[in-house]
Amino acid sequence: MHIITLTSDWKENDFYVASLKGKLLSACPEAQIIDINHRIKSFNSSHAAYIVRNAYPHFPENTIHIIAVNTEPENGVELLAARKDKHYFLCADNGILGLLGGTEPDEVITLTEHCKEEPDTFIALSVFARIACELSKGTAMKKLGSPAKDYNRQIPLRATIEDLTIIGSVIHIDSYQNAITNISQELFMRIGNGRAFEIYVQSKHYMV
Numbered sequence: 438m439h440i441i442t443l444t445s446d447w448k449e450n451d452f453y454v455a456s457l458k459g460k461l462l463s464a465c466p467e468a469q470i471i472d473i474n475h476r477i478k479s480f481n482s483s484h485a486a487y488i489v490r491n492a493y494p495h496f497p498e499n500t501i502h503i504i505a506v507n508t509e510p511e512n513g514v515e516l517l518a519a520r521k522d523k524h525y526f527l528c529a530d531n532g533i534l535g536l537l538g539g540t541e542p543d544e545v546i547t548l549t550e551h552c553k554e555e556p557d558t559f560i561a562l563s564v565f566a567r568i569a570c571e572l573s574k575g576t577a578m579k580k581l582g583s584p585a586k587d588y589n590r591q592i593p594l595r596a597t598i599e600d601l602t603i604i605g606s607v608i609h610i611d612s613y614q615n616a617i618t619n620i621s622q623e624l625f626m627r628i629g630n631g632r633a634f635e636i637y638v639q640s641k642h643y644m645v
Contacts, residue, residue: 439573440469440496444489445505445561446477453559457505460562465570473502480507482529486536486593487609493524493537501569504528505561516548516560517585518568518578525572527565532591546582596620603628 441461447453458470473492477485485506493502501524508516508529515530521542528534534542551564568581596605596619605620 438467438469439465440471440500441465441569441573442471442473442493442496442500442502443475443505444473444477444485444502445475446479446481446485446507447475447505449475453561456559457503457562457566460566461569464566465573468570468573471496477506482507482531482533482591483536484609486533489526489533490537490539490593494522496524498523499525501525501572502527503561503565503569504533505565506533507531508560508565515585515588516551516564517545517588518548518572518582519545520578525569525578527568529560530585530588532589534588535590535592538593544578545585545588546578547585548582550582594619596624598624598628601628601632 443454443457445454454472454475461468461470474485474488477488485504489502489504493500496502504526506529507514517526517528517530517534519526519528519534519542521534521537522539526534526537526542527548530547534545548564548568551568571581572578594606594608596603598604603620603624605618607616608619609617611617
């Protein structure tokens with residue numbers, strides 16, 4: 438039994454999430470469907486990548502992750518399937534794959550031909566659901582699309598170091614209003630080296 442996770446910017450007050458789940462269960466009833474997050478900021482690939490990046494390592498190997506954010510065909514972006522860290526990812530070519538961080542994908546294919554066969558604005562329903570079910574049945578990726586010769590390789594925003602000053606950014610604010618930065622504990626401890634420190638928080642709206 439394969440696990441298929443869903444991440445989208447659809448929210449829960451429309452029929453989109455239910456339709457995708459229904460399509461998946463009809464095509465591969467043995468699959469276990471898990472919601473990661475459907476409150477991604479609209480069209481925000483960075484937000485989606487952050488959420489999935491922190492969730493997927495905790496899932497079993499060969500889990501299939503559908504990331505339905507910014508997939509509208511009128512945006513002119515390709516649809517991709519990738520295998521990375523023994524997981525599968527279905528997403529648009531909008532930088533998400535690179536923003537997941539870590540190692541490069543082992544394999545990336547384009548799903549363009551499937552989009553031509555099913556010119557639907559609801560891409561996650563018409564293409565992602567079918568590809569996810571094929572992967573869950575053990576179909577090799579090379580049989581589902583052509584190798585992606587190039588794709589959008591964005592990288593997560595990184596903290597920088599100037600002398601003994603670490604300059605970072607708030608990359609996420611969780612539901613408890615905790616501000617999460619891109620300054621790792623390892624970096625903080627290494628540069629701080631046990632010395633006394635001061636933290637400055639500055640934005641266009643607030644300065645602390």
